[in-house]
Amino acid sequence: MTPRRVASAERGLTLAGSETSAEGAADEPDPIAPVPAGILRLHAGDSAATPIGAAAEEFRARCFPGASAAEWNDWRWQLRNRVRNLQGLDRTLRLSAEERVAVERLGDRLPVGITPYYTALLDALDPADPLRRTMVPVLGEFEEAPGEAADPLNEDGHMPVPGLVHRYPDRVLFLVTSFCATYCRYCTRSRLVGTTGEYHFNQEQYQRALDYIAGQPQIRDVLISGGDPLTMQDARIEWLLQRLRDIPHVEFVRMGSKVPAVLPQRITPELCSVLRRYQPWVSVHFMHPDELTPEVAHACGMLVDHGIPLGSQTVLLKGVNDDPQTMRRLMQGLLRIRVRPYYIYQCDPIPGSGHFRTAVATGLDIVRALRGHTTGYAVPSFVIDAPGGGGKVPIAPDTVVGWEDGFLLVRNFEGQVFRYPDPAGPVR
Numbered sequence: 001m002t003p004r005r006v007a008s009a010e011r012g013l014t015l016a017g018s019e020t021s022a023e024g025a026a027d028e029p030d031p032i033a034p035v036p037a038g039i040l041r042l043h044a045g046d047s048a049a050t051p052i053g054a055a056a057e058e059f060r061a062r063c064f065p066g067a068s069a070a071e072w073n074d075w076r077w078q079l080r081n082r083v084r085n086l087q088g089l090d091r092t093l094r095l096s097a098e099e100r101v102a103v104e105r106l107g108d109r110l111p112v113g114i115t116p117y118y119t120a121l122l123d124a125l126d127p128a129d130p131l132r133r134t135m136v137p138v139l140g141e142f143e144e145a146p147g148e149a150a151d152p153l154n155e156d157g158h159m160p161v162p163g164l165v166h167r168y169p170d171r172v173l174f175l176v177t178s179f180c181a182t183y184c185r186y187c188t189r190s191r192l193v194g195t196t197g198e199y200h201f202n203q204e205q206y207q208r209a210l211d212y213i214a215g216q217p218q219i220r221d222v223l224i225s226g227g228d229p230l231t232m233q234d235a236r237i238e239w240l241l242q243r244l245r246d247i248p249h250v251e252f253v254r255m256g257s258k259v260p261a262v263l264p265q266r267i268t269p270e271l272c273s274v275l276r277r278y279q280p281w282v283s284v285h286f287m288h289p290d291e292l293t294p295e296v297a298h299a300c301g302m303l304v305d306h307g308i309p310l311g312s313q314t315v316l317l318k319g320v321n322d323d324p325q326t327m328r329r330l331m332q333g334l335l336r337i338r339v340r341p342y343y344i345y346q347c348d349p350i351p352g353s354g355h356f357r358t359a360v361a362t363g364l365d366i367v368r369a370l371r372g373h374t375t376g377y378a379v380p381s382f383v384i385d386a387p388g389g390g391g392k393v394p395i396a397p398d399t400v401v402g403w404e405d406g407f408l409l410v411r412n413f414e415g416q417v418f419r420y421p422d423p424a425g426p427v428r
């Protein structure tokens with residue numbers, strides 16, 4: 001038990017009892033509903049092999065005393081018992097007055113949704129806890145600033161068919177669900193996740209997207225995202241992967257997911273077998289070194305052992321990970337569990353994101369503090385997704401000083417300038 005969790009237990013939070021499993025059914029697509037007709041159910045039963053770390057064990061005993069270890073390790077149990085409302089938050093955290101008002105005011109905005117596993121990682125007493133800031137609403141969400149937009153990347157404007165974003169010539173983004181295991185308060189797609197909205201993620205929509213991809217031979221790379229595709233059933237994931245692999249010009253398939261970080265129990269041997277058959281790469285969304293638990297190491301290890309390359313994506317957020325030490329711990333920790341740090345994103349300007357967005361210079365300082373000071377594999381690219389749909393733009397600290405007498409002058413990580421023979425000079 002960590003000191004802060006001892007503290008929360010000692011201060012006598014009333015945390016007994018669990019959420020009922022009925023919640024969520026009315027306002028979200030059900031990720032565990034029967035698969036559509038025509039999709040074979042290929043696997044039954046999941047393994048309970050995921051370890052239970054100290055934080056989760058203490059939390060389970062305190063907040064879900066009726067849950068067995070097998071239930072805790074069942075990803076469906078985790079989804080059914082998510083913290084989704086004020087009642088659930090009051091059972092697990094001591095809310096600040098601001099958080100309470102924000103939750104009460106949410107209305108049809110991005111809902112609250114936190115797996116019990118991930119709730120166990122939040123500091124029950126401290127609203128400033130980094131992970132808690134990413135999950136529990138605050139009043140900043142209601143303050144909109146100039147330049148913010150519900151669809152800041154204009155994804156809707158690049159959709160030839162619903163749910164398929166075609167912005168780059170050879171790549172598409174295939175949105176397959178609006179459901180996530182947890183809802184991140186800074187989500188770029190907060191306009192569509194957690195609600196059914198105008199998107200209809202069903203087989204007919206999938207088929208239209210697949211037909212479009214099949215008819216565009218220049219598309220060689222498909223990123224499956226949402227929502228979180230790994231919250232879907234194995235059979236549905238397999239159906240989609242199989243259809244994509246049947247398209248001869250699709251040579252690279254990626255899945256974007258936060259599941260290994262927030263619902264590691266979902267990474268079952270059965271899911272890994274499906275993924276191994278179709279060999280997608282998986283980009284995992286990690287935010288903070290506190291997420292790197294034994295459960296997460298186990299989940300990522302299973303994926304890698306099944307031949308699935310893992311990269312990470314991290315959104316730079318004020319008060320969460322906006323300092324070099326935290327980012328270094330995260331990136332080095334990811335390498336330890338065989339996840340290659342890939343991107344740090346400047347936070348997208350969705351409405352009410354001002355309390356999360358840092359100066360771009362903060363990200364540059366972080367990259368400067370990483371580059372040359374740790375393993376190159378631990379240094380991700382820092383990018384801004386250009387508002388309006390301009391694509392990802394890498395933002396890098398200046399290393400090129402200039403040219404002089406046939407030499408390129410470059411600045412290293414210690415600020416020293418070196419001369420590299422470059423007779424062609426600054427000709428582009």
Ligand code: SF4
Nearest residue numbers: 180183184187227258
């Ligand atoms: S898991 Fe991804 S898609 Fe879902 S709420 Fe978080 S950032 Fe958004």
